[in-house]
Amino acid sequence: MSYVIPGRWAALARSTDAVDPRALLDKIGGEAGLLSAGGAELVAAGFRPKLVERMLSARDEVSPDPFYTLGSPSYPEALLGLAQPPALICVRGAKVGDRAGLAVVGARACTPYGRLVARRLGAQAANLGGALVSGAARGIDESAHRGALEAGGVTIAILGQGLCSRASGPEARRLHEDILNGGGSLVSELPPRDPPTKYTFPRRNRLIAALARATVVVEASLQSGAMHTAKAARDLSREVWAVPGRIDAPASAGCLLLIAEGCLCVRELVEVTAGWRRVGNDPASRLLMALDAPRGLGEIAARLEAPLREVLGLLTKLELTGAVVRLPDQRYALS
Numbered sequence: 001m002s003y004v005i006p007g008r009w010a011a012l013a014r015s016t017d018a019v020d021p022r023a024l025l026d027k028i029g030g031e032a033g034l035l036s037a038g039g040a041e042l043v044a045a046g047f048r049p050k051l052v053e054r055m056l057s058a059r060d061e062v063s064p065d066p067f068y069t070l071g072s073p074s075y076p077e078a079l080l081g082l083a084q085p086p087a088l089i090c091v092r093g094a095k096v097g098d099r100a101g102l103a104v105v106g107a108r109a110c111t112p113y114g115r116l117v118a119r120r121l122g123a124q125a126a127n128l129g130g131a132l133v134s135g136a137a138r139g140i141d142e143s144a145h146r147g148a149l150e151a152g153g154v155t156i157a158i159l160g161q162g163l164c165s166r167a168s169g170p171e172a173r174r175l176h177e178d179i180l181n182g183g184g185s186l187v188s189e190l191p192p193r194d195p196p197t198k199y200t201f202p203r204r205n206r207l208i209a210a211l212a213r214a215t216v217v218v219e220a221s222l223q224s225g226a227m228h229t230a231k232a233a234r235d236l237s238r239e240v241w242a243v244p245g246r247i248d249a250p251a252s253a254g255c256l257l258l259i260a261e262g263c264l265c266v267r268e269l270v271e272v273t274a275g276w277r278r279v280g281n282d283p284a285s286r287l288l289m290a291l292d293a294p295r296g297l298g299e300i301a302a303r304l305e306a307p308l309r310e311v312l313g314l315l316t317k318l319e320l321t322g323a324v325v326r327l328p329d330q331r332y333a334l335s
Helices: 007-014 021-028 030-036 039-044 049-057 077-081 112-127 140-150 170-181 200-210 225-235 250-260 269-281 283-290 297-304 308-321
Strands: 003-005 061-063 067-069 088-093 101-105 131-134 154-158 185-188 214-217 239-242 324-326 332-334
Touching: 003 007, 007 030, 007 049, 007 088, 021 030, 039 049, 077 200, 088 170, 101 112, 101 140, 101 200, 101 225, 112 131, 112 140, 112 154, 112 269, 131 140, 140 154, 140 170, 154 170, 154 200, 170 185, 200 225, 214 225, 214 250, 225 239, 225 250, 239 250, 283 297, 283 308, 297 308, 308 324
Parallel strands: 101 131, 101 214, 131 154, 154 185, 214 239
Antiparallel strands: 003 061, 067 088, 088 185, 324 332
């Protein structure tokens, strides 16, 4: 089966403009307006002239994998918390849902110790029944994915290239195949055949943070993609953990800085997943996980498969503690 990505959506997906695509879509009238508006209308709605030129000349693209556009019912709600959510995402394998995830990220040029820690974290995440989220790069990412797979877990890889790009080497392709065979997913915000660039890898890091309930940085230099992921997680008010390392090791400089800035220090591996277990299993925390977007009482109860009265009681307690707020439209959201 194949899917056709409209050229204008593909052009918008490639845009690196620092603009929230939701605002542009709202002004142009959603998908219908995006696909039918003329150049002057697009510019008037806030689309930059160069982007409009690319949109008007773009051709439709065929994808072997399903894709979900911003605003569609199947678009992952976890991504909507981003300041700039992707215009579309392509998914190969299992659909990306609301399953609680742990992100494990770090350096490509990592130490044997870093690989061991990442592998064990991946396995512990799998043993808790959640998804391991990472970027499928060599080093820490690969080790975390492998640890989850070896433990029989599901893992999600966020790629910095299109899902049909041939830029990956044989080792990366084997990892991708193993992830899919294990019931996991490959995800990209790029059209299927787009190659990786120096911009696409840093941009994809925000998706890793958004799809995880907590992020662990195992090893990272000060200027690294893992630090971008940590920043994105902090911007989303997600938990960030860092593994301490030697003070004279460049690969630990980023982790030590994160700890100094107030991120959680991994003193024992069990700390990370023990805390995550509490987030994932008690009723109040399951409710908080269900609030990855503002929701009404009925929708929350349906997600939790719990009686309305029980959910309302939990919501009241969480309101009193300041963890949850009730919006003017009577929906509930994280504070």
